[in-house]
Amino acid sequence: MLRNDVSYVKPITVDVGTFLKFEKDFWLGGFNCLVHDLTVNKMDPLNEEDTRMYFYENRIKSFDGWPFDEDCKCTPENMAKAGFIHTPTENSPDVAMCFFCFKELEGWEPEDDPEKEHKSHSPSCHFIALTKTVEELTVEEFFKLQKERHKNIIIKSCNQAIGKFEEAAKSRRAEILKTALEEE
Numbered sequence: 352m353l354r355n356d357v358s359y360v361k362p363i364t365v366d367v368g369t370f371l372k373f374e375k376d377f378w379l380g381g382f383n384c385l386v387h388d389l390t391v392n393k394m395d396p397l398n399e400e401d402t403r404m405y406f407y408e409n410r411i412k413s414f415d416g417w418p419f420d421e422d423c424k425c426t427p428e429n430m431a432k433a434g435f436i437h438t439p440t441e442n443s444p445d446v447a448m449c450f451f452c453f454k455e456l457e458g459w460e461p462e463d464d465p466e467k468e469h470k471s472h473s474p475s476c477h478f479i480a481l482t483k484t485v486e487e488l489t490v491e492e493f494f495k496l497q498k499e500r501h502k503n504i505i506i507k508s509c510n511q512a513i514g515k516f517e518e519a520a521k522s523r524r525a526e527i528l529k530t531a532l533e534e535e
């Protein structure tokens with residue numbers, strides 16, 4: 352047989368396939384969520400669910416149970432005006448997240464000004480930089496804004512998938528080391 356005959360080269364795909372199958376449980380869950388989010392839920396620019404939080408009246412509804420409501424700057428009204436939605440967890444009742452850039456802030460003090468905090472912690476957010484209300488935007492301006500928000504969704508989803516993969520790699524590495532030490 353000639354050495355350059357392609358049939359001479361043994362396929363290695365089986366090994367790679369076995370390897371991927373072995374690893375997939377660790378990261379495929381995260382990857383599937385990412386693809387689902389990007390293709391099914393979020394990427395239609397006029398998806399009703401996706402555009403809801405552009406409107407103040409929908410954001411303010413999320414501030415049920417917000418710990419600051421009187422004699423302070425970070426009232427639900429000011430939080431919602433500055434683009435925040437209330438995203439509390441069991442241990443952190445005062446977490447708020449910008450619906451647009453997805454910046455999460457907690458540890459609010461009564462004197463914190465939501466707009467100033469948003470600008471200082473997320474200076475590249477296109478929403479907080481708007482000089483007119485959403486209702487005053489032209490259709491073109493709105494679509495351009497949606498493009499930026501979708502970019503933020505992709506960045507966030509990819510970072511989550513990377514984090515998940517890194518975690519899986521770390522625990523797999525620890526398992527390998529443990530097995531190697533046991534064999535010594």
Ligand SMILES: [Zn+2]
Pocket residue numbers: 434449450451452453454469473476477478479
């Ligand atoms: Zn923002």
